[in-house]
Each structure stands twice: as structure tokens, then as C-alpha cells.
Amino acid sequence: MNKIDFQAVETPAYIVDGRLLEKNARLLHSIMERTGCRILLAQKAFSMFAAYPLLSGYLSGTTASSLFEAKLGREEFGGETHIFSPAYKESDFPEILAICDHIVFNSFSQWKKFQAQVKACGRPVSCGIRINPEYSEIETDLYNPCFAGSRLGTKAENFEEDLDGICGLHFHTMCEQNSDTLIRTLEKVEEKFGHLLHGMKWLNFGGGHHITRGDYDVETLVKAICHIRDKYHVQVYLEPGEAVALNAGYLVTEVLDLVENDMRIAILDTSAACHMPDVLEMPYRPPLIGAGRPGEKPYTCRLGCSTCLAGDVIGEYSFEQPLAPGDRLVFGDMAIYTMVKNNTFNGMNLPTIYLYEEDKGIQKIREFGYMDFKGRLS
Numbered sequence: 001m002n003k004i005d006f007q008a009v010e011t012p013a014y015i016v017d018g019r020l021l022e023k024n025a026r027l028l029h030s031i032m033e034r035t036g037c038r039i040l041l042a043q044k045a046f047s048m049f050a051a052y053p054l055l056s057g058y059l060s061g062t063t064a065s066s067l068f069e070a071k072l073g074r075e076e077f078g079g080e081t082h083i084f085s086p087a088y089k090e091s092d093f094p095e096i097l098a099i100c101d102h103i104v105f106n107s108f109s110q111w112k113k114f115q116a117q118v119k120a121c122g123r124p125v126s127c128g129i130r131i132n133p134e135y136s137e138i139e140t141d142l143y144n145p146c147f148a149g150s151r152l153g154t155k156a157e158n159f160e161e162d163l164d165g166i167c168g169l170h171f172h173t174m175c176e177q178n179s180d181t182l183i184r185t186l187e188k189v190e191e192k193f194g195h196l197l198h199g200m201k202w203l204n205f206g207g208g209h210h211i212t213r214g215d216y217d218v219e220t221l222v223k224a225i226c227h228i229r230d231k232y233h234v235q236v237y238l239e240p241g242e243a244v245a246l247n248a249g250y251l252v253t254e255v256l257d258l259v260e261n262d263m264r265i266a267i268l269d270t271s272a273a274c275h276m277p278d279v280l281e282m283p284y285r286p287p288l289i290g291a292g293r294p295g296e297k298p299y300t301c302r303l304g305c306s307t308c309l310a311g312d313v314i315g316e317y318s319f320e321q322p323l324a325p326g327d328r329l330v331f332g333d334m335a336i337y338t339m340v341k342n343n344t345f346n347g348m349n350l351p352t353i354y355l356y357e358e359d360k361g362i363q364k365i366r367e368f369g370y371m372d373f374k375g376r377l378s
Contacts, residue, residue, distance in 0.1 A: 025058035045241025128168035172206025249335025
């Protein structure tokens with residue numbers, strides 16, 4: 001496999017490696033072939049539509065969290081288009097009905113509000129209810145849809161008897177987890193909602209399945225899908241986001257300056273707050289090619305960013321040689337939750353986007369400038 005020349009791009013830059021995307025997609029497709037399940041790209045994690053042609057031949061379609069995501073999936077990916085939102089705007093719903101194949105409602109009040117429109121729309125639309133199985137192994141409440149007082153999903157005690165028009169159930173209670181978590185989650189789903197599944201056409205396992213991670217137990221996932229498929233005679237869906245583009249992208253940045261304040265601090269031409277928000281939100285320490293943990297290599301340096309936010313710091317890393325202005329640093333696993341969440345705080349420019357393909361080399365897909373910043377303002 002040819003290596004990407006990280007010196008050949010303008011910084012800061014996102015580079016997505018199409019070869020690694022396809023590797024992930026092939027694994028997901030093999031699970032579809034073995035089980036009959038359908039796997040969708042959750043665009044909330046990865047919406048680089050220039051790469052959709054590399055994925056669309058392997059996956060069944062896309063899932064969306066908004067009208068705009070649904071439109072992007074329908075226009076650029078094809079296949080099935082699914083959507084879930086905690087609540088739908090009345091002004092958006094006619095267009096949602098026109099392009100979505102599955103619509104998942106968060107509550108029965110939302111279903112009742114739009115039920116007549118669904119029945120009158122003139123095209124087949126499969127509707128479902130998101131359930132809250134009251135079980136999750138996510139420790140951080142920010143990402144836990146089952147914490148006390150969560151707005152996401154309907155508990156079994158609040159389910160209504162009239163399910164006319166409801167074709168499926170949907171749960172999403174996982175985040176970066178292995179299939180053993182799914183097994184324990186399905187036990188709770190069956191315990192609380194199994195009596196309803198016999199009358200359904202599909203069950204959507206949601207996202208959060210780290211299927212393409214090296215230590216993921218694919219065989220347990222296959223068994224779980226087949227168990228639900230065979231017991232309830234339903235079509236099983238999964239909608240991973242991270243697993244599709246996991247470890248398939250990079251963020252390339254350049255050292256602008258070095259300062260001393262109790263330790264050596266490098267100032268980069270990127271920003272955690274603007275270009276990789278999960279670093280601050282989770283928090284998350286992204287992998288850095290060639291670097292180690294603090295003290296692991298001879299020279300430890302804090303990596304800071306170019307905004308005025310005092311906490312705009314990526315973390316501390318160690319290096320074989322001292323950093324110097326002009327050095328290039330390459331962060332890994334930067335395809336997911338970067339382009340979809342970045343922003344122009346402080347007037348920071350957005351990173352240029354590149355796609356690498358074996359037969360085409362590195363291609364500049366999009367670069368940004370002042371008008372992209374100004375165009376968001378008034």
C-alpha cells in the first residue's frame with residue numbers, strides 16, 4: 001500500500017484514505033451477507049459525500065438526524081434513507097416524507113401529530129418508535145441516552161396499545177462499544193419489548209457498534225443479529241457512524257511557534273475547539289503518528305492551538321527530537337466527528353479536505369476561505 005505524502009498538502013488539512021474506508025465497508029458488507037441485516041451510514045459521524053461512491057456499493061443507505069442530512073444521503077449516497085429526530089418541525093415534514101423510507105418517532109405524541117400526513121403521502125414510508133430500554137453501559141451522561149431524565153426514546157411503561165401504522169422499533173444506547181454490550185442490551189430490549197417485536201417488521205439496533213475496531217468480536221454480533229432475526233422474523237438494521245470511517249482519516253498541522261511556560265508548548269495552525277471538537281468535549285486524546293505519551297520519548301511537549309481560548313489544548317505528547325517551527329504533525333482517526341462538527345470560532349479557517357485513492361493519488365476536494373467564515377454571519 002502506497003504511503004500518503006503528508007508534506008504535499010496545505011495545512012491544516014483533513015485527509016481521508018479511501019483505501020481504509022473501503023476496508024471498513026467490506027467488513028460491514030460481509031456481516032450483511034452473512035446475516036441478511038442492513039447496515040446504514042450514520043451521517044452524523046461522517047458526511048464527506050465525495051467519498052460516498054466508495055461506500056455506496058457496500059452499504060444499504062444512510063441514516064439522518066435532520067432534514068439536511070436526509071437530503072444529503074438521498075442525493076449523494078442513494079439506497080435507503082432513514083431519519084430519527086427527537087421532534088420534527090412541521091415545516092420540514094412534507095420534504096422528509098418525500099425523501100425518507102423510514103421515519104423513527106421519539107414519542108407517541110409525535111407519531112400522532114404526523115400520522116395522517118404519513119398515511120396520505122402517496123408513497124410507502126415505514127414508521128417506527130424509538131424505545132428506551134433503560135439500560136446503557138455509557139459512563140458519560142453527555143453521550144448516554146438512558147440516563148435519568150433522558151429525552152430520547154419511549155419507556156415500556158409509556159407505550160400505547162394502538163400500534164397501527166408502526167412497523168418497527170429502534171434503540172440506540174451504545175457508544176464505541178463491543179458486541180458483548182449489545183448482547184446485554186438486547187436482553188433488556190427483549191425483556192421489556194419482546195412481546196411487541198412479534199408484530200413488527202424490523203428492529204433497528206442503532207449505532208455505537210465499533211465493528212471495525214481491531215478487537216471487536218464480529219462473531220458475537222453475527223449471532224445476536226441472527227437470534228433476533230430468527231426469533232421475531234424481523235429485518236435487522238444497524239446504523240454505525242464511527243465504524244464506517246474509523247481510523248480512515250488524518251488531520252495534518254504545522255508547528256508555528258514554541259513557547260516556555262513551566263514546560264515546552266508548541267503552537268499549531270489547527271484548533272481542537274474548531275477542527276476536532278471531541279478532543280475537548282469527550283475529552284479525547286487523538287493518536288499522533290510517531291509520538292508517545294508524556295515522558296515516553298526524550299522530549300515532551302504540550303500541543304496548543306491558535307485560538308484565544310485558554311483551554312484550546314490538544315494534549316501532551318513526547319517526541320524523539322525537539323519540535324521546531326515548520327514541523328508537520330499528523331493526527332490519526334480524524335475522519336469521524338471532525339468535518340461534521342467543525343466551526344470557525346475566532347475566524348479560524350476550516351481545514352482543506354483531501355481524499356486519497358490508490359489509482360488517483362491525493363485529490364484536493366475542497367478548500368475554504370474568508371467568504372465561508374463571513375457567509376455564516378450577518
